[in-house]
Amino acid sequence: MGSIPMRHLAIALGLLVAAAFAAPSIRANAPDDQAPPLELQDGDRVVLLGDALIERMQQFGNLETLLTLAVPEKTIRFRNLGWSGDTVFGEARAGFGTPEDGFKTLVEQVKATEPTVLIVGYGANESWDGEAGLPRFRQGYNRLLDALEANGPRAIVLMSPIARRLSTAASGEDEANLAHYTEAIEQIARERGHRFVNVLALTKPLADDTASDSPDWYAPQGLHLSEQGDALLARLVLRALFGLKAPQSDPEQFEILRRAIFDKNQLYFHRYRPQNETYLFGFRKHEQGNNAAEVERFEGLVAAAEAEISMLKMPEQPVFELDRFDEEVYDR
């Protein structure tokens, strides 16, 4: 087969188009009534930080593709720092070190990307600690923001976890926990003057949409979104956070661009999270540290891929159309 991503991108594309009609509206989402839409500026570096929800966006590429197409005249770079299992404490990034080392790594990774816009998506993993874990979560999130604000992004956006569709016995409790953590994140955003996106509310209709003819918005077991789910979430976030409608682009061009973004994200992944770190940078670097220089060379490849993306994003005839959501489908 030629390439896996290409093929399943094509599948997703069909669903994405379908989603424009079948998608729930975002009426249930309490729109952010204070902050005006976040406007992207030429030269922005948008950094996505969080757990598996964010990590998988680098492969799905939907939000990044939509944003790239929505403001084609601006040069915007995206860096995805999502890491499965991660928390506001940077637990998943500790490697051989202590949990505290994980936090330091997290902060250093963000710093290295020099974000101007930082989108943070944590809380899904922490929510398993239930109400008892909330004080520690609040404290951890505030400490994280203390460190991240010091890096000076002009905007920080806090996203809540997505709704989950678990079939386990404890799913009722899980729903309550997610609500608590979402509330905590919203409160932190308010206290610190950051934007907040209630992704829990945005995705709740997807979690509830179990009609047999509906697309599989979720991956099996209902913990993570499927590719279709991510495509829809991207459109919902585009509207809720950036006040933008999904650009009407040629499906083929969309896919070519999305493929280029996927490739760029892979190259960046090899740069920031290379395999064999133990030998290249860690305690066995005396053995392979001479090859660490190779890892830096991915930066040039990322830049080349971004040049390619900026070529691909310009529509031959830019046409923007209003995006329609079928209220009736949504309301059922």
Added chain:
Amino acid sequence: MSRFLLRGLGLLLLISPAAIAQRDLTDPPDPDPKAELASFEVLNGFEVNLWAAEPDVFKPIQMNWDTEGRLWVACSSVYPQIAPGQEANDQIIVLEDTDGDGTADSSTVFADGLLIPTGILPGDGGCYVANSTEILHLSDTNGDGKADTQRVVLSGFGTEDTHHMIHTFRWGFDGLFYFNQSVYIHSHVETPFGPRRLGGGGIWQYRPENGRLEVFARGFVNPWGHHYDRFGQNFATDGAGFEGVAHVVPGASYTAISNPERFLHGLNPGSPKYCGAVIASGRHLPEELVGNLVTNDFRANRVVRFALEADGSSYVSREQAPLIRSSHVGFRPIDVLMGPDGAIYVADWYNPIIQHGEVDFRDPRRDQERGRIWRITAKGRPLVDRPKLADAPVPTLLDTLTAPEGWTREATRQVLKERGPEAVLPALTQWAAALDPTDGEAQLEALWLHQSLDQAEPALLSSMLDADDPNLRAAAVRVAGAWHDRLSDPVATLAPLVVDEHPRVRLEAIRALAVVPDPNAAEVALRALTLPVDPTLDYALYLTAVETAPLWLPSVTEGESDLGGAEPLAFALLAVGSSEVMDPLMRLVRSGELPERFEPDALALIGRLGQPDDLRRVLDASLDPTAPNDRRARLLDALAGAARERSVRPSGALDAVAELLGNADSPAPVRAAAARAAGAWGLDPRAFGLLDLASEADAPVEARRSALLALAESGNDEARRLVAELAASATPSAVRTGAIDALASFDLNAAAAQAVASLKEAEANPSAIVAALANRRGGPEALVAALDGARLPPDTAKLAARAARSVRRDDSSLADALNRSGGLDADPKPATPEDVASLVADLRMQGDPQRGERIYRREEMQCIKCHAIAGAGGKVGPGLESIGASAPDDYLVESLLLPNSAIKEGYHAIVVATDDGRILNGIPIRETADQLVLRDAEGAEIAIPVSSIEERALGGSLMPTGLVDPLTRAELLDLTAFISAMGEPGPFAIGTEVVARSWDVVVPDGPSGEAIRRIGLEEAVANDDPRFSWQSVTSLVSGSLPIDELPSLTPYHQAPPLTIARLWFDTSAEGPVRLRLDSAEGLLVWLDGSPLDPSEVMEPTVSAGRHWLTVVIDRSERSEQGLRVAFEDVPGSSARAQPVTRE
């Protein structure tokens, strides 16, 4: 590649044809599969054919069959590391033998675009693939044979090392998906049951249907083998551990690099590393292979096998004659499976270079394109018909579940599982009901299939728990644990099995109870203590007690439960061993009901965590003169630790300590420990006799040194004056060195001056003197200053410089200063690549491995002190039994000359600075929340309170640079020739025989001779007379103990010289064992202190437990030949002797 060929060509002119056949890094093997096949020495009665080769398959990492008999292979040319600009285009290749002629004739690429796929498992309408941080499921929805859909199943797996990333995908008998990860990997996985994290090695267990992911076992270094036997007992192999086959107990931890407080060992300690694992089965194979675990000694180019036999609650594993041996350096068997035709299939990674980190990722000699699948068949025995399962109706499939071939049963289970409960259950119920009640194996299949389909069937379970065959009961208990939340009363169900007559059933029941969330589960599990407890059961009980503590500890603390009595209560409390158990433990101690066997551990724990009154009990116990000395010393050290780390002292008067310190009859270790305790308590040095002890000329050195440190610690002026005085004058020199060490803790410059003065003395121990300064902050600088203008004997300077280099690797100024004062040149220049190349070129022709082995054994070389061969020797460095077969010559030479250039997993030292100014260098082997344990270059374990650590940094190798400097070039070639021959076919390969390799011999000193003169040889040996002091020796690689190297003792004038040697072995069951000696000439033999008639074959009956065999060698009758003792199993006996190294 051309550069490499040119170099090879140059060397061809120099190397003899014989050497060309050997593996030499600059000597590429013939890559033609025919040449490789021709190199195979195959077990009698078997033959091998090439089933597939490049370009149809390349660089296979794992292989697994689908249910239609196609072989799915994960292939990677990107390994070991993606290069910038390189496309990640690794593949899943599907191979098939469509015409059944015994070779694959179809190869299709199912998927590409992958990044180092390390695991492959067909199933659920496609295949699961390990792809770096993720497990993907790929499927082909349009039937063209290529994947067109992918989904991320799990993500968050670590990639810190690409030969450790998740691997060894297997379907279990229970329908669960098992996979392994290795020691450097840290995984953080989001699951619908919450995040699951595993840092380090282990075996994961996953149910794709509901997303439940758990850790099935922990530990191991690089475990690329996992399979299960006919009754669902799991076994694993480790590609970087040295313990052979492990019997995997659910939830247990196994030997890794840094270990938890307790863990289980593999069944073949001292083995080479193995990759892959399959339990052989089926009608095609001759009887003697069925049930063998087949795995690969990939470093020594061998496909090997082990016979597994039940032994207590676990197994013994005995290596059998290998299936394939080869001298072809490209032959790298890394995976092995039974095939649908009943033959054995071996994946050959084909690579002359196997080192992951130690050889450059971009080394052009790494093969990136080849790979082979070999098929091993039994000559003259029919293959089995490849089963057609895909379209078979359910009733036919159910009948197939009883096939003698494991392959067929596994594939059938998978087909049935994928058919789903609705399609299978009605027929299954009918089939199970119609089974012959005596056909236990068929019933077990029915039970497992229910588990696979996730459909509890308590009635069938309950009848299986009652089965006559303990193997079936043990298997059923595992299922009961998995279904605990669907049984009406799981604790009651498991209770009778905890006291089952078969120990393995008890083992499973103890572990099954650990997952039952019931406060009574622990109490029931601990009932197993009423029956004999072997080491595996003891560990299982420990684990269950610890894991269930949150459920039972609250009621025990409240006094509402005693877990069924003092015995189980003491066991459980000591298993947990934390401050939470102190209250109930002290109650138990005060009640006087603490069983005696738990007393030592209880007192040690109290010493670590208790309050003043508790500590008083420990102190009183340490004063008991009838208690063993080492135990009394341990208790005193625990008290010293309590004072240093927690500032808690025993209540009441401490006068008794003065009595211990002042009494010349106090045993040396007790007196030394008392001095350490006195120092920690800050007792008055004069009143408590520390001053007297330090200056007492006849007192044991160990006690005087401890007293000196206590004097320094006291801060008292008079005490410190004495320390300074003794640092200038004490004899013997070991005491003076101790005084210098103590002086350094408060006056570095004075200590440095005395160190230099002392180094000039003839009897000085340069490395100890250097360590006294170099291990302290500011110490090296002080010593450099004191050396200014000093002259040292050259040999002393050389040894001192070597010691300086091993403690301070990054800074050569101290070593330089020492060299200068010895009038030596600065450190010898580090070896250059040319030096290495020149030695590599000559070693195969000029080096003599026999001579090299004797050099290896020289005491001053210190090789044995740090390295083990097949388990015999030190633990500081890696085992060397197959180093020659696995590592290229230039790597070996480089490692000898430049020890820091490449360091094996788990042998990286760290440097720790503590708050008392010490700098400690060692390999971390264990770390808990409050303690870090390092193994230092002497092999000693140093426990450091975590709270005292101010800084830690990476060290390098503990192997000192310059160790081989004293050797002539010819000697160095001999030594290297020996090391490079180790593990290669020939006299330096470790065979399958169980041979004693670790011995103790009596040191020919005054007290030893006196013991024999006073009570006679027989009496002294039979009673293991305490006047004997023993030193360890190891056998040659051949297993023979070279008598001419051993010390001899002449107790009387004109008596014949003797050597007294002893070895230790364990048995887990009672029965006869067979000892085979090369010859009984000139020997007297005792077993556990009772004389045995010496003969070449002896068959004593022994009880379960540890035994010691003492051999007295009459050197006048036997001096040239060696002494070799092999252990063999006696048919029908359940005793299995396993020689051990006494700790």
